[in-house]
Amino acid sequence: MDAIHSKSVFVYGQVKRALRSGRYAPGQRIDPATLAAEFKTSPTPVRFALYRLVGEALVVDQARGGLHVPLLTEVAMRDLYDWMERLLLMACDIGAAPAAGKTDQRELASADDDPIKLTWQLFDAIARATAHRSLHHAVKQANDRLAPIRRAEQGLLKHSFEELSELKRRWQTHDMPALRSALRDYHERRKRLVPRIVALLSDGSDYLHQ
Known part of the structure; x- marks a missing residue:
């Protein structure tokens, strides 16, 4: 059982990284047998890993249709942007806990960073x-x-690194009113781009490898 658990944790990490990088297209079926062959393991730890990802909403279970990468409609994507915005604004309202200590003061290194x-x-x-x-x-x-x-939105935005640098500067200086305002602007810009982002994700463009 320990071997199955260890293999499941490994497969979970690998597939999660692939999903985050956009290796799998929206709506693509994820076949446990194919992954088992890729990772040289049995289907059991692969299924454990995939259903853990189902619980995180990174994979959807369509019952007889199998496991798939979620398809995001414009409504669902706006909802996801809005959810992240609300969570971050809530975090700004709460502020840093005393036990958190100093925030990470490392600068964004360069525009070459991801x-x-x-x-x-x-x-x-x-x-x-x-x-x-x-x-x-x-x-x-x-x-x-x-x-x-x-990753899909990057080709549609200008000055995204400068925008991110400004967000981090507001965070590091603990200027919460300015950070809240900047976070609202950040997400509003992306909500306006939702139709174009959905189109990019749907047509299998090469944005992921730029």
């Missing part, structure tokens, strides 16, 4: 600092679901 990873890290830090585990967990899940969407 903005998707940097965004994930910043939003995670804002939530983690509150010391509210449920809020942090919700932000982590929303972060994971938004990762492939953020």
Whole structure:
């Protein structure tokens, strides 16, 4: 059983990274047997891993239709952006817990850094600092679901790195009113792009490999 658990944890991590990177197209079926062959294991740990991802809303179970990458409609995508915005604004209202200590003061290194990873890290830090585990967990899940969407949106946004740098500066200086305003603007810009992002994700464009 320990071997199955270990293999399941490994497969879970690998598939989760693939989902976050956009390796799988929206609506694509994920076949446990194919993954079992890829990772040289039996279907059992693969299924354990996939159903853990179902619980995180990164995979959907269509019963007889099998397991699939979620298809995001415009309504669902706006809802997801709105959910992340609300969670982060809540984190701003709560503020950093005393036990959280100093926030990470590392600067965004350069425009060559991956903005998707940097965004994930910043939003995670804002939530983690509150010391509210449920809020942090919700932000982590929303972060994971938004990762492939953020990769698609990059080609549609100008000055995204500067925008992210400004968000981090507001966070590091503890200017919560300015951070709240910047987070609202950040998400509003993306909500306006939802039809174009959905189209990119639906037509299998090469945005993921740019």
